[in-house]
Amino acid sequence: MGSIAEHLRIAAYLAGGQQPGSTDNRDAVSAIEARLERAKLPEETTGISPTDLKARFALACLQCLKRVNDALLSTSTDGSDLGARDQKLLDTLLQITIYLGIYPSLEPNVGLPLSRRTRFPLLDIEGGTESGVNPQFLFYVTRELASITCHDRTFLATTIVNRYLADLYAAQLQLAFSPEIPAMSMMFSGDQESLKSVNMRDYSRQMLDELFARVSSLSSLEAFLSLLRAKPPPWFRAQCTRLLSQVVLRPTGVQTVFECFLPSTPVAGVLDTAQLQHVAQLISSVPKQVASVEEYYSIISPQLLDLVEKVESTRPIFRAAIYVTVQMINKHPHFGKQYLLNPLIAPLLQFYRSDVSDRKETRSEQNVDLHGRVILADEESVQCAIDHIRQLLVGNEISHTLMNALIPVIAPLYYIHDFATQSGSNVKVAVHTILLTFFRTAHTDDASSALWRTLMDVPRQATAAIAAGDAGGVMLVANEEGRVTVDVDRLQELLDEINNEELIAEFFLKLLEVRGTQTSDDPDDEFNKIFATELILGIMSRFGEAILKKPRQIIIFAKNALLSGEEEVVSMGLGLLSAVLGNEETALDPETRPVLDEILIILQAHSSHDAVEIREMAKEVRIQLITRTSAFGSFDTEEPKNNSASILQDALKELQDDLIPVRAHGMHQLRSLILAHDPIVEEQISTITSLFLDQIADEDSFIYLNAVKGLSALTDVYPRATLASIAARYHLSTLNLDYRLRIGEALLQTIQRCGEVFGKYSPEILPPILRVMHDPAKELRASALSLLACVAETAPLALLPVLYQVMDYVRNLLVFEKDVEPRRGAIVTLLSLIRGLGENILATLPPDLVKEISKQLRITESTDADELTRVHARTALNDIREIVRGVTG
Numbered sequence: 001m002g003s004i005a006e007h008l009r010i011a012a013y014l015a016g017g018q019q020p021g022s023t024d025n026r027d028a029v030s031a032i033e034a035r036l037e038r039a040k041l042p043e044e045t046t047g048i049s050p051t052d053l054k055a056r057f058a059l060a061c062l063q064c065l066k067r068v069n070d071a072l073l074s075t076s077t078d079g080s081d082l083g084a085r086d087q088k089l090l091d092t093l094l095q096i097t098i099y100l101g102i103y104p105s106l107e108p109n110v111g112l113p114l115s116r117r118t119r120f121p122l123l124d125i126e127g128g129t130e131s132g133v134n135p136q137f138l139f140y141v142t143r144e145l146a147s148i149t150c151h152d153r154t155f156l157a158t159t160i161v162n163r164y165l166a167d168l169y170a171a172q173l174q175l176a177f178s179p180e181i182p183a184m185s186m187m188f189s190g191d192q193e194s195l196k197s198v199n200m201r202d203y204s205r206q207m208l209d210e211l212f213a214r215v216s217s218l219s220s221l222e223a224f225l226s227l228l229r230a231k232p233p234p235w236f237r238a239q240c241t242r243l244l245s246q247v248v249l250r251p252t253g254v255q256t257v258f259e260c261f262l263p264s265t266p267v268a269g270v271l272d273t274a275q276l277q278h279v280a281q282l283i284s285s286v287p288k289q290v291a292s293v294e295e296y297y298s299i300i301s302p303q304l305l306d307l308v309e310k311v312e313s314t315r316p317i318f319r320a321a322i323y324v325t326v327q328m329i330n331k332h333p334h335f336g337k338q339y340l341l342n343p344l345i346a347p348l349l350q351f352y353r354s355d356v357s358d359r360k361e362t363r364s365e366q367n368v369d370l371h372g373r374v375i376l377a378d379e380e381s382v383q384c385a386i387d388h389i390r391q392l393l394v395g396n397e398i399s400h401t402l403m404n405a406l407i408p409v410i411a412p413l414y415y416i417h418d419f420a421t422q423s424g425s426n427v428k429v430a431v432h433t434i435l436l437t438f439f440r441t442a443h444t445d446d447a448s449s450a451l452w453r454t455l456m457d458v459p460r461q462a463t464a465a466i467a468a469g470d471a472g473g474v475m476l477v478a479n480e481e482g483r484v485t486v487d488v489d490r491l492q493e494l495l496d497e498i499n500n501e502e503l504i505a506e507f508f509l510k511l512l513e514v515r516g517t518q519t520s521d522d523p524d525d526e527f528n529k530i531f532a533t534e535l536i537l538g539i540m541s542r543f544g545e546a547i548l549k550k551p552r553q554i555i556i557f558a559k560n561a562l563l564s565g566e567e568e569v570v571s572m573g574l575g576l577l578s579a580v581l582g583n584e585e586t587a588l589d590p591e592t593r594p595v596l597d598e599i600l601i602i603l604q605a606h607s608s609h610d611a612v613e614i615r616e617m618a619k620e621v622r623i624q625l626i627t628r629t630s631a632f633g634s635f636d637t638e639e640p641k642n643n644s645a646s647i648l649q650d651a652l653k654e655l656q657d658d659l660i661p662v663r664a665h666g667m668h669q670l671r672s673l674i675l676a677h678d679p680i681v682e683e684q685i686s687t688i689t690s691l692f693l694d695q696i697a698d699e700d701s702f703i704y705l706n707a708v709k710g711l712s713a714l715t716d717v718y719p720r721a722t723l724a725s726i727a728a729r730y731h732l733s734t735l736n737l738d739y740r741l742r743i744g745e746a747l748l749q750t751i752q753r754c755g756e757v758f759g760k761y762s763p764e765i766l767p768p769i770l771r772v773m774h775d776p777a778k779e780l781r782a783s784a785l786s787l788l789a790c791v792a793e794t795a796p797l798a799l800l801p802v803l804y805q806v807m808d809y810v811r812n813l814l815v816f817e818k819d820v821e822p823r824r825g826a827i828v829t830l831l832s833l834i835r836g837l838g839e840n841i842l843a844t845l846p847p848d849l850v851k852e853i854s855k856q857l858r859i860t861e862s863t864d865a866d867e868l869t870r871v872h873a874r875t876a877l878n879d880i881r882e883i884v885r886g887v888t889g
């Protein structure tokens with residue numbers, strides 16, 4: 001077999017001393033022939049022509065790699081203790097094998113761009129090879145490289161997986177699925193076996209499946225994503241997407257996606273909204289290989305729940321899991337509620353248990369409190385459920401689908417809040433926030449339904465009661481006292497804090513309807529009627545005219561009053577109707593027409609009332625009603641003209657709220673008006689811009705993210721009116737560091753969205769960036785360089801007027817700057833400029849400037865103390881060489 005040292009010596013013969021530089025084809029061909037001769041390896045027969053020098057060279061390198069790997073397996077070492085020179089030597093042979101053994105046979109756009117895969121010009125020779133795809137040769141090389149990865153403990157196996165997995169996957173996918181490659185049978189020699197025949201397509205699929213099962217999810221995910229960026233043919237894209245979906249379906253697939261897409265340490269602890277949306281879209285899309293949406297949710301949901309329940313709330317993965325959870329609930333509400341939301345809020349749903357009576361029979365076997373009551377949900381689980389709801393609300397934009405799904409837990413939360421108000425429990429603040437957020441932001445129908453259910457239905461349905469926990473929290477215990485009571489005074493205090501007049505009015509009208517129509521011998525119904533009367537009186541005395549601001553609500557109230565058997569109440573109803581109908585300026589919407597038709601019938605009945613006063617009033621009101629409803633166009637059929645003004649007013653009101661989700665909802669409303677190009681935004685552009693600029697200073701990342709999105713929307717729709725004022729704050733030294741960095745992030749999103757048309761707006765943005773480049777704070781200097789890098793890559797021509805100024809700054813920074821981050825930013829700026837200009841760099845930039853850039857990159861690559869800065873410099877230098885080589889031929 002030979003020793004490792006012997007095989008490494010042969011590897012050195014094959015790799016030679018060739019360094020980036022010479023590209024003379026005759027020298028390269030001669031060099032390859034000389035190396036093959038010196039290595040003296042027996043040549044394998046794999047169907048290649050003896051004149052195909054490149055293929056023979058690739059096979060020799062592959063044979064040497066196999067021998068090294070076998071030697072490593074036969075020893076106790078895995079190769080990690082090899083010297084840096086030997087490891088680099090083996091990596092060079094891998095590059096040669098893949099470059100010459102795999103890529104010549106790959107179809108267009110299958111695999112990765114080779115210009116950035118290798119630094120060895122020796123491999124770019126045009127001679128010494130034969131044209132055309134050779135499936136048999138591709139199959140052989142791919143099979144042998146895959147066999148090395150079976151032994152994942154060796155250095156070579158680890159290197160292939162870490163650096164060349166995408167190349168190996170590309171070859172396997174082409175062999176297994178390309179319509180251009182026939183499913184031929186072929187003969188090859190197995191290990192210690194006689195010749196045997198296999199179907200190449202079937203074998204390749206099996207080989208792909210085995211490699212995919214063996215490699216970590218994160219490595220596979222990164223490999224397939226890099227292959228998809230090359231815009232491959234449809235069949236290749238379909239197979240990559242299928243395998244990506246299988247990664248997500250693995251037990252830790254969701255976490256793998258998060259680790260791949262999300263930064264481990266986001267800037268200022270904030271995750272980019274665009275990243276979250278991309279991840280959410282990937283995870284919430286149901287793969288074709290899954291039979292149904294429900295099956296997919298049953299697979300994915302446990303992974304998300306595990307992350308939500310076990311990962312610390314400060315980690316990016318937790319926040320991403322919360323965001324994706326809400327998005328999945330929004331996308332398929334039924335399954336989202338069943339598999340995601342209900343498990344998170346399960347302790348609170350114990351409020352409605354139906355098996356309490358069964359539990360009483362086995363009380364001795366149950367967990368009971370000091371009063372002997374069965375504990376349905378302990379203190380810790382209740383606290384967790386409350387925390388989960390709060391995170392779902394705070395970590396996302398307002399979702400009305402989520403709000404609707406939360407209706408079942410509003411009742412237990414209300415009674416927990418009521419209990420905590422009396423006892424001083426430590427859960428009060430969190431529950432109070434949830435209730436206010438729900439009742440202020442949910443649709444009126446959802447909020448009204450939840451409030452009615454909480455106060456009118458649940459008191460006679462609840463099988464649980466609230467009890468104090470040992471650690472200052474609360475727990476749910478079996479309710480043994482019958483109907484749950486509602487304290488009207490505390491209810492009114494909460495309604496006052498909710499400050500939702502429309503909700504209170506809707507609830508009030510429904511109470512009137514119950515009071516006027518409910519007739520039953522059921523004691524519960526009679527109790528509800530008495531309780532409704534108490535609530536009506538309490539709401540009227542507390543909120544007064546605020547509950548009857550809309551004509552429709554007054555008319556409904558009047559209709560219910562007319563149905564009352566009490567003369568005073570009927571008289572009040574007639575007076576209200578007369579006031580509404582007698583005011584010609586009062587608009588009546590079409591939804592009111594059916595109610596008015598019912599009132600006509602009721603008024604006809606009152607025309608013969610025993611009381612003379614009521615008879616006369618009923619006749620007068622009936623005439624008013626007939627006159628009003630018969631007039632053409634008496635009902636408004638168009639949307640209110642001031643709808644936008646109303647939305648703006650509501651949004652401004654919400655921005656002043658103490659609750660984070662409510663303020664975020666206000667910013668979302670403003671952003672919707674902006675993106676809709678609503679004229680009212682242009683009228684109030686200065687005020688709205690100032691509001692977003694103020695909110696960007698908020699300490700809460702959720703508010704800050706929404707403010708950044710709002711500013712980005714403003715610069716998208718109204719760039720001329722907003723860019724100057726926003727950019728001005730970026731270089732204002734009187735503002736604090738964090739605030740200016742956040743303004744920089746908003747500008748970054750603007751530059752990215754502008755793309756190639758950025759030049760139109762560069763006079764507003766570039767001067768502040770150039771000023772900030774000289775700021776004393778290194779963080780701001782790095783931020784300015786990031787913005788310049790973005791400009792260089794998306795719209796490089798916009799930098800031409802200031803290019804020499806930028807180059808002087810970058811050169812001085814690389815020479816004199818001691819902090820690592822600004823130096824990295826400087827190199828990334830140069831790299832972005834090179835890539836942005838591409839082949840146009842020689843035509844766009846003066847030759848002396850190109851030489852100066854190359855010189856500075858060589859100096860940085862050789863001398864900079866930071867490894868990452870050196871890598872960026874080396875990459876930029878290679879890119880320039882590739883461009884020059886492509887232009888000059």
